[in-house]
Amino acid sequence: MGTAPRAHASLHSSLITRDVVSSFARLDFASPIIERLIVAQQSALTPQAEDFPRWYQDVIAKAELADNGPVRGTMVIRPYGYGIWERIQAELDARIKAAGAKNAYFPLFIPESYLTREAEHVEGFSPELAVVTHAGGAQLAEPIVVRPTSETVIGEYMAKWVQSYRDLPLLLNQWANVVRWELRPRLFLRTSEFLWQEGHTAHATREDATAYAQHIQLEVYRDFLVNVLATPTYVGIKPPSERFAGAINTLTCEGMMRDGKALQMATSHELGQNFAKAFEMRFQSSEGKEELCWTTSWGASTRLVGGLIMAHGDDQGLIVPPRVAPIQLVILAIKETPEVTAVVTKLGDALRTAGIRVEIDRGSGSFGRRVVDWEIKGVPLRLEVGPRDLEQGHVILARRDTGDKQSLTVDTVVSTxxxxxxxMHDEILASATMRLETNTHEVNSVDEAIEASSGGFGRISWDLLVDGGEAQLRDQAITVRCLQRADGSLPVDEQESGLVALVAKSY
Amino acid sequence: MGTAPRAHASLHSSLITRDVVSSFARLDFASPIIERLIVAQQSALTPQAEDFPRWYQDVIAKAELADNGPVRGTMVIRPYGYGIWERIQAELDARIKAAGAKNAYFPLFIPESYLTREAEHVEGFSPELAVVTHAGGAQLAEPIVVRPTSETVIGEYMAKWVQSYRDLPLLLNQWANVVRWELRPRLFLRTSEFLWQEGHTAHATREDATAYAQHIQLEVYRDFLVNVLATPTYVGIKPPSERFAGAINTLTCEGMMRDGKALQMATSHELGQNFAKAFEMRFQSSEGKEELCWTTSWGASTRLVGGLIMAHGDDQGLIVPPRVAPIQLVILAIKETPEVTAVVTKLGDALRTAGIRVEIDRGSGSFGRRVVDWEIKGVPLRLEVGPRDLEQGHVILARRDTGDKQSLTVDTVVSTxxxxxxxMHDEILASATMRLETNTHEVNSVDEAIEASSGGFGRISWDLLVDGGEAQLRDQAITVRCLQRADGSLPVDEQESGLVALVAKSY
Known part of the structure; x- marks a missing residue:
C-alpha cells in the first residue's frame, strides 16, 4: 500500500479499507452505496479522534469556508464561509439594536499616541500592532497604528459628544476589521486581521455600566449562542490574569469544542474609569458636578465561525445549525428527467416561499460525490429527488446531524x-449541551483539574486556585476559563465568596 | 454688530435680521412662530447660494452625520450618518445578490509585489498608498500595502479557483474599507479611508463580461439611485482619460448636485484580460483549449451619502428620501400631557407595525429648537402632537421637502x-430630474461648454472634444463626465460614432 500520511489516516475512519474499495471499483459495480463509499474514502477528512486540528483544517478547505491570505496570518473568507458570517452578523446586529446601541464607524487608523494613554492597554496590545509609516508617497511625521480594537479612538470622540448626564448612556457599536499580528495564526480562531463587532458605551454610574455589560453578555451573546448557534456555554467572569488589557472586569461565554477544549466565544468588558480618565470623558451630573464616565466594551468576531465548526462538526464535515445555515436545504436531482426537473423546480419555489433557504443541485458529478460534498458543507437537510421514487410520488429527506432518512410524499415536503x-436546532443544542455536561468534571484538587482538562473542563473551587494553583495549571497549558457562582450564575466580581472556576485547555 | 463670519453669512438666509430677532427675544414673546424664527437664526446653515461647500460642511456637522477622524483625511461616521449608510448597504446588497454575485471577504493587507503586476494599475494607485513597514514588533521583509482596491488580491485567488469554463462566470462582491491617501479630503466625498462594496467577476468571453458590467451599472446602480436615492443620473462610459487604472472601459452614473456640479456616484469597469494576464487567470474552454478570463470590477462607496446630501438638501438642511431614511417620521410631543403621551405612544406603535421607521421625540428643549433640528436631519415627515389639536382629535403632519402641513384625525395617520x-419619493425624484434637465444645456462649441459648466452640465458632440477640446475644458477644471449615445443610452465603447459628451465641473 502506497500510504501517503493522509491516505493512511483515513483508513481508520471507515470499516472498509482502501483495498476493499478498490476491488469494488474494479468490478465496476454501479451500486450507489458502493459508489458513495468510494467517494467517502477519496474525500475523507482526517478523523477528529486522530488529529482534531488537522480535521479542522481539512473541513475548512473542503467545505470551501476560507483560505490563507497572501500576507501571513490573514484570511480569505470564501462565499460559503461568508454566508455563515452574514447570518451571524444579522442575528447579532438585531440583538445589539434591541439592546439600544446604534451602529457607527470609526477610522481604521489610530495615532500611535492614543494607544499610549492607557498604560495597561498599550502594554497589552503593543506586541501585536501593525504600523503604517509611509503614506501618500512620504514618511509620516507620526506613525499610525492599524486598530487592534477601538477603545482609544472612540474614547476621544465620546469625550467630545458627552457633556451632560442627559447624553448618557451613550451606546455605540461598529462592525469592522481589526488587526492583531499573530505569530501562530489559525483560520477563524486567530488571524492577523479579523472581522468583528465592537460595542462601546459610556454610563453615568458604575452600576449602570455593570448592568449593561451583563445585559450584553446574557441577552445578546448568550442568547445568540443558544438560540442561533445552538451552542451552550459557561457564562462567567475572567480571573484577573485573563482580563482584557485596561478592563476592571471581563465577562465571557466559554464554549466546549468536540475535542473537549474551550473556546472563548464573546466577551464584554467593564472598563471602569480607566479610559474615561485617559480621554477625559467628563459629564455634568444632574447635581451639576463634573464627573468621569464609566465605560464598557464588548465584541464577537469571525472566531464564532471557528466555534461553530468545532462545537458541532463530525467526521463527515460541518454540521451547521439551521438558523445560521446559508443553505438550510439542498435539493439533489438524482437524475435529470423531465419529471425530476419539474418537481425540483416546484419544490424549490414552494420552500423558498415558506422562507427556507434552498439551493438546487442539478449536478454534473456523480450522485455519491455530490452527497458527500453537501455533507462536508453541513447543510442541515438534503432532499433527494429521483425518477424511481417519484413514480410512487415520493422523495427522500435526509438529516445531516443524525443521518436519518425518511421517504415522504411531495405535498408534505414544506410542512415536514x-x-x-x-x-434540529433543539436537538443539535441538546447534543452539545449533553457533551458540555458530560465532559465537565467536578474536581477538588489541582491534580484532578489537570486530569479533567485532558478531554474536557474541570470545575473547581476558586479558593483552591488563588494561591499558586492557577500558575500550576498554566504550566500544563490549562487556564481558568471563567469564574461562576456555585449555581452557575454570573458573579459581579472575583471578590465574591464561594466562586467556582471552570478550567480547561483552550484555543 | 459683532459679526463673526458665520453670523454674517446667515443674515442673508432669512428675511429677519439678527437685530430683529434679538428684539423679539428681549421681549420674551412666547409665540412659537417667533421662537422658531429665533432658533432658525441661531442654528442657520450657511445658505447654499452663498457658499455651497460651507453649507455642505455645516449640514454634516449639524445633522450629526460625521466628524473628521484624528488621522488626516479619515472620517468618523456618526450613528445618524451610519444609519443612512446601512440602508444604502441593504438596498445595494439585495440588488447585488439578485445579480447573482456572492459576498466574500479578502484581506486588508496586500503584498506590495501584487500591485506592481499590472502596470497601469500600480501607476494609478502608487501615489495614494498607505504602507505598513512594521508589524508584531519587527520590520517586515516585504512592505505591505493597505488595499486601495482589491483587483490584485482577488485576481490571485480567482486564478486558483477557476479551472474550467464550468467555474465561470465567477461573481464575487465584498463590503470593505479601503485606503487611498487624500491630500484634499472632504467628508464622504474624498476620505483617506472609505467604506464601499467592490464586485469582482471573471467570465469566459468578452461579451459576457461587457454584458455583466452593463447589467450591474443599470440594474444595480442606476436602479438603486432612482428607486432608493431618488437621484437621476446620466449613465454613460468614461472617456479614456478618466478610466479606472487598468480598465479597458469604465461605466458610470453621473449625478448633478444642487450647485450644478457633477458627482460620480458608482462605476463598473471592464478590465479586459489585463488582470487575467497579470494573475494568470486561465480556464479550460468547452473545446478543451486553455484561455484567459475576462474580468470586471465595480464599486459604490460612502460617497453616496455625500451625493444624497448635495443632490437633495436645501438651506434648512438635509432632505433624506424616504426609502433611505433611518427615521421616516418623527413624532413630536409639543407638550407632555397624559393625553399627548398616550396618543404619541399609540401612534408610534401603529406606525411601526405598518413598517414605518419612527422616532418619538418627547423632547426636553423648546418646540422650535426641536423642529429645526429635525429639519436639519431631513426626516421626511414630522407629526406634531399637542394638547390643543388633540381636543379636536387632530394632529399636524408636516413634510420636510415641501414644508406643507396638514391637519388630520388620529385614526388616519397610518394610511396618510x-x-x-x-x-414623496416620486416627488423628490421628479424635482431632482427637473433640476438635472433644466441645468443641462445643449452646446456646440468648447466655449459654450465652458459657459454651460458654470452652473450645470454641457451636452456636446464628442467629436468636438477629441482634438484638444477635452484639454481646453480641463484647463477650466471641467471634465468629460461621460459619453452617451444621442438617445441617452449606454454605448459599448468610445469608438461608436455620434456619441455625445456630458461635461461639467465635479467633486
Whole structure:
C-alpha cells in the first residue's frame, strides 16, 4: 500500500479499507452505496479522534469556508464561509439594536499616541500592532497604528459628544476589521486581521455600566449562542490574569469544542474609569458636578465561525445549525428527467416561499460525490429527488446531524421541512449541551483539574486556585476559563465568596 | 454688530435680521412662530447660494452625520450618518445578490509585489498608498500595502479557483474599507479611508463580461439611485482619460448636485484580460483549449451619502428620501400631557407595525429648537402632537421637502403616512430630474461648454472634444463626465460614432 500520511489516516475512519474499495471499483459495480463509499474514502477528512486540528483544517478547505491570505496570518473568507458570517452578523446586529446601541464607524487608523494613554492597554496590545509609516508617497511625521480594537479612538470622540448626564448612556457599536499580528495564526480562531463587532458605551454610574455589560453578555451573546448557534456555554467572569488589557472586569461565554477544549466565544468588558480618565470623558451630573464616565466594551468576531465548526462538526464535515445555515436545504436531482426537473423546480419555489433557504443541485458529478460534498458543507437537510421514487410520488429527506432518512410524499415536503428545521436546532443544542455536561468534571484538587482538562473542563473551587494553583495549571497549558457562582450564575466580581472556576485547555 | 463670519453669512438666509430677532427675544414673546424664527437664526446653515461647500460642511456637522477622524483625511461616521449608510448597504446588497454575485471577504493587507503586476494599475494607485513597514514588533521583509482596491488580491485567488469554463462566470462582491491617501479630503466625498462594496467577476468571453458590467451599472446602480436615492443620473462610459487604472472601459452614473456640479456616484469597469494576464487567470474552454478570463470590477462607496446630501438638501438642511431614511417620521410631543403621551405612544406603535421607521421625540428643549433640528436631519415627515389639536382629535403632519402641513384625525395617520412616503419619493425624484434637465444645456462649441459648466452640465458632440477640446475644458477644471449615445443610452465603447459628451465641473 502506497500510504501517503493522509491516505493512511483515513483508513481508520471507515470499516472498509482502501483495498476493499478498490476491488469494488474494479468490478465496476454501479451500486450507489458502493459508489458513495468510494467517494467517502477519496474525500475523507482526517478523523477528529486522530488529529482534531488537522480535521479542522481539512473541513475548512473542503467545505470551501476560507483560505490563507497572501500576507501571513490573514484570511480569505470564501462565499460559503461568508454566508455563515452574514447570518451571524444579522442575528447579532438585531440583538445589539434591541439592546439600544446604534451602529457607527470609526477610522481604521489610530495615532500611535492614543494607544499610549492607557498604560495597561498599550502594554497589552503593543506586541501585536501593525504600523503604517509611509503614506501618500512620504514618511509620516507620526506613525499610525492599524486598530487592534477601538477603545482609544472612540474614547476621544465620546469625550467630545458627552457633556451632560442627559447624553448618557451613550451606546455605540461598529462592525469592522481589526488587526492583531499573530505569530501562530489559525483560520477563524486567530488571524492577523479579523472581522468583528465592537460595542462601546459610556454610563453615568458604575452600576449602570455593570448592568449593561451583563445585559450584553446574557441577552445578546448568550442568547445568540443558544438560540442561533445552538451552542451552550459557561457564562462567567475572567480571573484577573485573563482580563482584557485596561478592563476592571471581563465577562465571557466559554464554549466546549468536540475535542473537549474551550473556546472563548464573546466577551464584554467593564472598563471602569480607566479610559474615561485617559480621554477625559467628563459629564455634568444632574447635581451639576463634573464627573468621569464609566465605560464598557464588548465584541464577537469571525472566531464564532471557528466555534461553530468545532462545537458541532463530525467526521463527515460541518454540521451547521439551521438558523445560521446559508443553505438550510439542498435539493439533489438524482437524475435529470423531465419529471425530476419539474418537481425540483416546484419544490424549490414552494420552500423558498415558506422562507427556507434552498439551493438546487442539478449536478454534473456523480450522485455519491455530490452527497458527500453537501455533507462536508453541513447543510442541515438534503432532499433527494429521483425518477424511481417519484413514480410512487415520493422523495427522500435526509438529516445531516443524525443521518436519518425518511421517504415522504411531495405535498408534505414544506410542512415536514419547516418542522424538522425547528426540531434540529433543539436537538443539535441538546447534543452539545449533553457533551458540555458530560465532559465537565467536578474536581477538588489541582491534580484532578489537570486530569479533567485532558478531554474536557474541570470545575473547581476558586479558593483552591488563588494561591499558586492557577500558575500550576498554566504550566500544563490549562487556564481558568471563567469564574461562576456555585449555581452557575454570573458573579459581579472575583471578590465574591464561594466562586467556582471552570478550567480547561483552550484555543 | 459683532459679526463673526458665520453670523454674517446667515443674515442673508432669512428675511429677519439678527437685530430683529434679538428684539423679539428681549421681549420674551412666547409665540412659537417667533421662537422658531429665533432658533432658525441661531442654528442657520450657511445658505447654499452663498457658499455651497460651507453649507455642505455645516449640514454634516449639524445633522450629526460625521466628524473628521484624528488621522488626516479619515472620517468618523456618526450613528445618524451610519444609519443612512446601512440602508444604502441593504438596498445595494439585495440588488447585488439578485445579480447573482456572492459576498466574500479578502484581506486588508496586500503584498506590495501584487500591485506592481499590472502596470497601469500600480501607476494609478502608487501615489495614494498607505504602507505598513512594521508589524508584531519587527520590520517586515516585504512592505505591505493597505488595499486601495482589491483587483490584485482577488485576481490571485480567482486564478486558483477557476479551472474550467464550468467555474465561470465567477461573481464575487465584498463590503470593505479601503485606503487611498487624500491630500484634499472632504467628508464622504474624498476620505483617506472609505467604506464601499467592490464586485469582482471573471467570465469566459468578452461579451459576457461587457454584458455583466452593463447589467450591474443599470440594474444595480442606476436602479438603486432612482428607486432608493431618488437621484437621476446620466449613465454613460468614461472617456479614456478618466478610466479606472487598468480598465479597458469604465461605466458610470453621473449625478448633478444642487450647485450644478457633477458627482460620480458608482462605476463598473471592464478590465479586459489585463488582470487575467497579470494573475494568470486561465480556464479550460468547452473545446478543451486553455484561455484567459475576462474580468470586471465595480464599486459604490460612502460617497453616496455625500451625493444624497448635495443632490437633495436645501438651506434648512438635509432632505433624506424616504426609502433611505433611518427615521421616516418623527413624532413630536409639543407638550407632555397624559393625553399627548398616550396618543404619541399609540401612534408610534401603529406606525411601526405598518413598517414605518419612527422616532418619538418627547423632547426636553423648546418646540422650535426641536423642529429645526429635525429639519436639519431631513426626516421626511414630522407629526406634531399637542394638547390643543388633540381636543379636536387632530394632529399636524408636516413634510420636510415641501414644508406643507396638514391637519388630520388620529385614526388616519397610518394610511396618510404610508401614502405620503410613497408620493414623496416620486416627488423628490421628479424635482431632482427637473433640476438635472433644466441645468443641462445643449452646446456646440468648447466655449459654450465652458459657459454651460458654470452652473450645470454641457451636452456636446464628442467629436468636438477629441482634438484638444477635452484639454481646453480641463484647463477650466471641467471634465468629460461621460459619453452617451444621442438617445441617452449606454454605448459599448468610445469608438461608436455620434456619441455625445456630458461635461461639467465635479467633486
Amino acid at each position: 421541512t419547516t418542522a424538522l428545521l425547528a426540531d | 403616512t404610508t401614502a405620503l412616503l410613497a408620493d
